[in-house]
Amino acid sequence: MSDVRLTRDHRRWLLTTHIGASVGWLGVAYAMLVMTITAAGSDDLATRQGAYALMSVLDLAAVLPLGLLALATGVILGLGTHWGLIRHWWVAVKLGLNLAALVIPMLTRHPALGDALAAARAGLLTDPARQVLDASIASVVVLSVATVLSVYKPWGKTGAPL
Numbered sequence: 230m231s232d233v234r235l236t237r238d239h240r241r242w243l244l245t246t247h248i249g250a251s252v253g254w255l256g257v258a259y260a261m262l263v264m265t266i267t268a269a270g271s272d273d274l275a276t277r278q279g280a281y282a283l284m285s286v287l288d289l290a291a292v293l294p295l296g297l298l299a300l301a302t303g304v305i306l307g308l309g310t311h312w313g314l315i316r317h318w319w320v321a322v323k324l325g326l327n328l329a330a331l332v333i334p335m336l337t338r339h340p341a342l343g344d345a346l347a348a349a350r351a352g353l354l355t356d357p358a359r360q361v362l363d364a365s366i367a368s369v370v371v372l373s374v375a376t377v378l379s380v381y382k383p384w385g386k387t388g389a390p391l
Contacts, residue, residue, distance in 0.1 A: 318384035338364030
């Protein structure tokens with residue numbers, strides 16, 4: 230059990246920040262999926278270029294900061310409250326999902342977006358990079374599952390002291 234507990238005001242502030250960052254992250258994930266589908270369904274190079282360019286910016290300007298903020302506030306909340314960081318299964322699973330939702334798209338979707346944008350700028354009407362679509366779908370699914378875990382809090386305790 231953690232020796233440090235957050236005060237009521239600090240916990241509320243962190244929880245509000247955590248929820249805001251998480252909801253924003255999920256919203257951007259949905260927007261990225263819509264842009265991926267829009268680009269994939271368009272024969273217009275300007276539409277593809279615009280979608281891929283905006284997605285590249287959003288990956289770094291929104292997905293990364295919101296994901297890091299949600300992760301950081303979640304860890305602090307876990308360590309500073311009775312939920313713990315890995316004391317309950319739902320928290321441990323959510324932590325793993327959030328790490329995956331943050332790291333995997335940066336390693337797969339972001340580089341694939343660069344390739345898709347370069348193809349669109351070169352005038353190629355090729356199919357969009359499969360990694361862009363797969364990572365966008367996965368982000369929405371994983372972040373939605375994390376949201377459900379936050380509400381239902383299933384599975385009980387892990388037995389870990391943290």
